[in-house]
Amino acid sequence: MGSEKGRFFKVELNRHITEDSQRYEIQSKINKNNLTNAVVDQFSDQNLTIYDTLRKGYAEMSRINLDICNEFEVCEKEASAHF
Numbered sequence: 001m002g003s004e005k006g007r008f009f010k011v012e013l014n015r016h017i018t019e020d021s022q023r024y025e026i027q028s029k030i031n032k033n034n035l036t037n038a039v040v041d042q043f044s045d046q047n048l049t050i051y052d053t054l055r056k057g058y059a060e061m062s063r064i065n066l067d068i069c070n071e072f073e074v075c076e077k078e079a080s081a082h083f
Contacts (some may be wrong), residue, residue, distance in 0.1 A: 011036070 025032055056064070 015029075 021035060025035060
């Protein structure tokens with residue numbers, strides 16, 4: 001991961017995160033860039049999984065809603081026929 005060259009961008013972290021990451025870098029002897037890349041990678045993987053799950057859920061709900069509407073369409077037609 002660390003050997004791949006990427007784009008440079010500046011990130012401002014709050015003091016608490018900065019202090020925690022500095023302690024972790026020292027304890028684990030990990031490069032700051034490798035740590036940042038790993039954290040961002042994990043965060044994006046987790047969020048992509050959440051968004052994919054939501055997308056699939058909405059797609060399934062749309063099919064269920066369509067089935068419900070189709071069942072009630074017959075009832076609506078029967079009710080209209082009586083009036």
